[in-house]
Amino acid sequence: MDPHDLVVVTGRRLQRVEDVLDGWFDVASARGERFGSHHAHLIENLRRNTSGGKRFRPRMVLTAFETLGGGDLEIAARVAAAFELLHTALIVHDDVIDRDFVRRGQPNVSGSYRDRATTAGISLPLAEHRGMSVAVIAGDLALAGAYRLVDGCGADELTRGRLIELLDDAVSAAAAGEFADVDFSMHNTMPTVDEVIEMERLKTAWYSFEAPLQAGAVVAGAGLATIDALGRFGRNIGIAYQIVDDVLGVFGEEDVTGKSAVGDLREGKRTVLIAHAATRPEWDAVRHLFGSADLDQEDAACIREVLVASGARTYAERLASDFANRAWEALAEDSVPASTRAELAPVVRSVLERTR
Template sequence: MTMTAAAIHEDMGTRIEEALRRRFVHHSAAAEAYGSEFAALWRAAADHSLGGKLVRPRLLLDIHHALTPGDVGSATLTPAAVEVAAHIELLHYAFLLHDDVIDGDLTRRKRPNLIGALAAGTPAATEEDALHWARSSAILMGDLLLTAAVMGFARADVPADVRSRLLDLVEETIVETVAGEHTDVALSHGIIAPDLTTILSMSVYKTATYSFSLPLRAAALLSGSSVSAERTLTSVGRHIGLAYQLQDDLLCVFGDHRAHGKDAFSDLREGKETAIIAYARSTDAWDDIAPRFGSAELSMRDAEGLRDQLRACGAEAFVTDLVGDQLDAVHTLLADAQLTGEIGADAAHTILSTVSRLEGRRA
């Protein structure tokens, strides 16, 4: 029986959600043995992690489907692929929890995140006590989800050699993501110099590795693709991920916050070191920009003034061109991979569909 592409995509989302719910139900039930508060933490984590866009697990299953031999239009999702995809989403949520603690955030997408919700619902003596409880809980839940993700890879119903390579992949992913986050914090406190090369490397490690290279490489491993195909998909994921992060930076400064949902000019208030700022530092405009960059009291009017200066000095155009370079590199890599037979037309088309959604992205 064949299925349309839309039906297959919908089935993917349903199966990922079901796998995630099973994981949370299992962990919540097991947590009861350690007290009601601990079980409640698992249930709260489930409430905040379920119902997302599932970008990373969907990418894995889309590519796995495209790489796996079978009849056109047939659903070739294996239980192992669905489980690995679900555990990639758990890894994502673990990173988000730790990121919210590091950044001191209480909201995500204009609603309370896990920390904000726990702090608001905690009958602590003081607000400080409530925040400490909530942030501590987020750190611990992030640790638990990180462990659950790794164990999910380890328990995947795949041949031993594939499991070993999956574990190497998830270890490499965690190390690179943590290294990227560590560099990001160092940049924000002026511990290391904010040069363009360092900022771009940080973006690849912090965002591209786990958001794009991980699901693409996992799909290749699970479908039995060649080592050369996996290597190509690693590079493709890095270029897509860097383009995605650079677009995020552009949206925060130059985009419409009503469309993208991020706090307007938050990067400018926080003094976030991005490729936009790295370029601006190299121009004569920096002397005028520097005094207001990183001011928590930055007014909307001043922020709009900074935006206009960043645009006038060429920073917006420079980073927009960087995004274009990354997407061009993806097209070139996939064209070459099809010529050599490393990656088939279906997989290349699926990846390019993802790239097309990035082009002209507003949110």
């Protein structure tokens, strides 16, 4: 599923977000020069790792803002850019947690500084530690930038306070979700389906869908009923989106998804798909394979067979459809204008189509 195809926002509005991001990086780079070349280089590395994304979260902000009749694009663009910087911060830190050194086929922040260290003759273990340490610092800078953009967005004090609160909640939720995900991996016991759903809502759905939509609505001056409905839409469609993503991570075609169909199984990633399968007797046959660092294509095929035979795949797909339908119910409420509903309806349809 390509988020870029889900919501269409006019190029002029998205370009303004790009301008805001470029401006933030320019200022941060200039400030960095005061603290030495290493700091300035780090900002430019972070800029490279932020560019080229699909800008899905800014699209969420701008879609709510535009369809709800928002008037001040400058404020909306700065808030939208803040959510993109938040996304950057979280994925940079997530790569550290997962010990990943590549993203989108290119070295990420950790990978870039690991490679610089190995080129300088530092041993690989120390180089990897250096790369991950620098990435923690880079993620902190991006997170601080997100708050700086919202604080200086130009909105009145009341609106700015509400936006900061939304950002606070998104950051806290992401931290709680990430902690739960890490905690799951530390235990041999499998979390329940409900526990996985809550983790995925906190870790991804909240900051990717729920908060950006509500932030755009706040900037547009929408009423509380509308803001609440969009939050529930974002929460449910975000969960549905993540469940589908997890199913595709195991059953998707790699040349289409751009993601390994073995990686999640080798990593032992706790998803709705796996949590449900683990409650079925069929799971005993492949339990020892799940999470094995030596998992190969043949072993992965065996696990997939069990996920189908146990009904786990069907269960996950139906659950995703259920959450997508809940999202549609929120979108269909009277407090959501027809223009907003029409723009966000393709998100629901896309999720439902991918679960059939």
